[in-house]
Amino acid sequence: MRRIYSLNKKLFERADVIIVALILLFPLGLFLMWRHQKFNESTRVLITCAILILVGSAYTQATKVSRQVYEQDLSAEQAKYVALQTKVEAAQQELDNSMEEVEVLRVEADEKSKLQIAEAEQQALQLVKEAESKADTILSKAEDEAASVAQAQLNEAKEKAANLITQAEQEASALKAASVNESSSYSAAAAPTSQKFQNCTDLRGTYPGGVSSDHAAYQPSMDRDKDGWACE
Known part of the structure; x- marks a missing residue:
């Protein structure tokens, strides 16, 4: 197809050259023929008619070739347009598919991000609970130790107080006994x-x-x- 189109185009270009040459040379030939009068009138008329027939035939052939070339050019352009339109539609379809894939990926990314955020919040909450539990355990142990130390100190203080009271009672009893003895001795003497x-x-x-x-x-x-x- 391309080869035929190239040959027709070359033929069309050659026919154009012939037509231009005939249009330029025909008046000159007729002028010279009628000027010099080497032929009789009938011969010159026949030659003129033959030239006119040749020119008309060449013009008709050139017009036909030109129309064929135009139609072939139009068909080629239409084919190019159809091919381009097909490519555009294919590209649009690919773009639509890509947009759909992008939307799917975006939705998946959003869901994955939400899941990751939820997991992170759950882990953070678990860590907070573990920290609070450890803090409560440590505080409870500290309170138990403090209570134990305080109870030991209280028992020690009670024991010391009891010892002091006992010692004071003993000293008071001794002083009272000494005082009674002294009073008795004094009364007995006086x-x-x-x-x-x-x-x-x-x-x-x-x-x-x-x-x-x-x-x-x-x-x-x-x-x-x-x-x-x-x-x-």
């Missing part, structure tokens, strides 16, 4: 060997706190509870 009182009221007038059994004023009848201390 008072007469025997003192008589009518009753406890009379005795308390002299000895407000009463007297012990080793005192000279002690009388068993005034020791009602029999504890060795009269009129206490």
Whole structure:
């Protein structure tokens, strides 16, 4: 097809050259022929008619070839347009497919991103819970240790206080005993060997706190509870 088109185009170009040559040379030939009159009139008419027929035939052939070339050019351009349109449609289809793939990838990426965010939040929440649990455990242990230390210190303080109280009671008892002994000794040395009182009221007038059994004023009848201390 391409070869035929090339040959027709060359023929068309050659026919154009022939037509141009005939158009230029025909008037000159007729002028020279009629000018010199070498031929008779009928011959010149025949030659003129033959030339006109040749020119008309060449023009008709050139027009036919030109129309064929034009139609072939138009067909070729239409074929090119159809091919180009087909390529454009194919490219548009590829673009649409690519856009669909891009949309699918975008949706998948969004879903994957949401899943990753959810997993990260879940992991962060789990880490927070583990940290809180560890903190509670440490705090509980610290509270238990502090309570144990405080209880030990309290027990130690109670023990020390009890020891101090016991020691103070012992010292007070010793002082009281020493004071009683000293008072008894003084009373025995200062008072007469025997003192008589009518009753406890009379005795308390002299000895407000009463007297012990080793005192000279002690009388068993005034020791009602029999504890060795009269009129206490």
